Amino acid sequence: MDTFVQQLINGLTIGSIYALIALGYTMVYGILRLINFAHGDVFMVGAYAGYMLAIHLGFASSPSIVGFVVVLLGSMAIAALLGMAIERFAYRPVRKYSRMTTLITAIGMSLFLEYSFVVIFSGTPRAFPQLLPNESYMLFGSATINTSQLLIFVVSILLMLGLQYIIFKTKIGKAMRAVSFNLNSAKLMGVNTDYVIAFTFALGSALAAAAGVLVAQYNPKIEPLMGLLVGLKAFVAAVLGGIGNIPGAVLGGLLIGAAETLVVGYGQYIGIPSTYRDAVAFAILILVLLIRPAGLLGSNVQEKV
C-alpha cells in the first residue's frame, strides 16, 4: 500500500509536468488547428534558459527561494519571447497555406531548435544546479515526497489557476476563446487575431518553460533532445483529455503520468517490463483514438465541413 502511494505521488509529479506542457499544445491546437511540434523543444529551451540564468546570476552556488523564483520567471519570459518569435517568423508566413504545410514547418522548427542546441550546448547532458535545498518529507507512513516534487505540485497548481483566471476573467482571455471558437468571425468582430495568436504562443511557451525548470529541479540532467518524448507524451495527454479543452489537458497529463509510473511499478506482475514506460502513452493514444476520439472531456474543436 505504501509503495502504491509512493508510485502515485511520483506519477502525479511527472503528470503535472505533462499537464503544463499539454496546456500549450491544447491552446495552440484550439486556435490554429496546428500540432505545434516545436512545443516540446520550447520546454527544453526553458530548462536551458533556467540553467544559464542560474549560473550567470550566481544562484547555482547558493540555494534560495528568491533564486528559484527569479530563475523560474526569467526562463518563462525567455520562452514566451521565443514562442512569439517562432509564431511570427515560422508559422505566420505559412498560416494561409494548408494544414500540412504548417505541420511540416512545425517539424522543421522542432528540428531547428533541437540541433542548434546540440551545436551550442553539445549533445552531452548537463547538470542543472540545485536551486533549493532538497529535503524529503514523510507522508502516510513510509511514502516520501521531496522538495522538488512539492515545488512541482505547488507551482503547477498556481500556474493553472493563473491560466484559468487569464482565460475566463480577462479581456484577452475572452478574445482567445472567441478566436478558438471561430477565427474569422472573431476577426470580423474586431478582435486583433494576430495579437491573440502571438499571446497564446507566449502563454503556452511560458508554461512549457516553467515545466522545464521544474523538471530540471526534480531530475537535474538536461539535454537538447529531452523535449522530444516529453512533448509527444504531453500531446497525447492533450488528446486524451480532449484536444482544445483546457481542464482536459490537465486531467490527461495527470492520468498519463500516473499510468506510466504504475506500469513501471506494477507492470512486471502482469508481464509488462518496466522498460516499456515510454510506450504506455502511445498505447493509451491508440486506445483513445479507437474508443473515444473526442477525448475524455470532449473536444472543443469542431471539424468544419
Add this chain to the structure above:
Amino acid sequence: MSSLVKSLIVGIVVIALLYIVNAMMSSTGFFGAGIDDYSARLLVFIAINIILATSLNLINGFTGQFSIGHAGFMAVGAYSSAYFTVTYGRQLESSFSFLGELGAASVILLIAVVIGAIVAAIVGLLVGIPSLRLRGDYLAIVTLGFAEIIRIVILNIDAVGGATGYTVPGYANFLWIGIFAVITVVVVHNIVKSDAGRALISIREDELAAEAMGVNTTRYKVISFVISSAFAGIAGVLFAHYNKFLSTNDFQFIKSFEVIIMIVLGGMGSMTGAIIGAIVVTLLPELLRQLAFIQVPFVQVNSSGDVLLSSIPLDSLRLVIFALILILTMILRPQGIFGTNEFGLSWLKRPRKASEGTGTTGDNKGVPIAQQEEAKRLTSEEED
C-alpha cells in the same frame, strides 16, 4: 511495338546497367573500370532512400495523410528479416548451394524481402486502422510515437542484439537494391495512375468530396498506408543486409525526418520530385563534409556555462541546415521544387504554340490525331 515488348526491353536494359554498376563495385571491376567503396556506398544509400522516399510519397504526397514514422516500418522490416537470415541463413545457404554462392545469397535475400515486407505491412495495418479512421493530424503523432515504441521494443529484445547491435549476413548487393528501387518506383507509379490512385488523389484533394462521390476513404487510406509500410520494410531489409550491422540508433526520429525532407523538398505528390529529393538529401551531407574546411562562426556554451563565439566546421551544422531548408521551403515554396508536377523530357515534345483550326473545325473529323497534318509536321520537326 507493343507496350509489353517495350517494357521488357526497358527492364532488361535497366537490369544490365545495374549489373554493370554492380560489377564495377566489386574488387575486380568491370573490364578495368571500377567504383571506389565510398561512392559505391553512396549509390546504395541513394537507392535505399529512393525506396523510402517513393513509398512515403504514396501516403504523404498522393493520399495526403501525413505519416512521420517511416523509420519505424523500416526497422520492423530490417529486424524481422535479419532475425530470419541470422537464424536460418546458414542452413539455407547449404540447401541452395547448387545455385552457387551468389545465387544462394540472392534466393535468401528474396525470401528475407518477402518476410520483411509482410511483417511491415501487418504492422502498418495495425497502426493504420485506428489512426486513419479520423480526419486530421492524428496519423502524424501516432506514427511518430509508434516508430519510437518499435525502437524501444527492439532495444529490449535480446534475441536481436538489444542495445549492443545485431550482426547480419551481407546478402544484399547493389544489383538487388537497384532492382528493388526500380520496382518500387514502377509499382508506386502504376498505383498512382490506376483507378485506386485516382481515389487516393481525390482523398488528398478533398476528403469530404471524395467520400460524397462514393470513395471508401478509410479503406483507400489504409491500403495506401499498408503498401507504403511494406516498401519501407523492404528498404529496411536491404539496408540490414547491405550494412551487415543493425543498431536501433539507425532508426531514430531523425531517420523519419530525413525521408520527410526528401519528399517535401522534391514536392509531395511528384515521383521524380521524391527521387531527386532522395538523391539531394543523401549527397548533401557528403557535400558539406567536403566543405568542412569552411568555418562558420557560431555561439557555443562550454561546460562551465560561459558563452563563447567559436568557429565550427560547416558539416557539423548538417541537421541545422536541413531544418532551415525545411522551414524555408515551406515559407517560400510550400509545394516543393516540383510541386505535383513530374520532371521529364516530355515537355520537349509538346508543340510550342497551339495551332489554329485543328480540332476546332470539322476538317479533321474522323482522322486519327497522329495522322493529322499538324501532328505530322511536328513529328518531322522533331526528327530534324
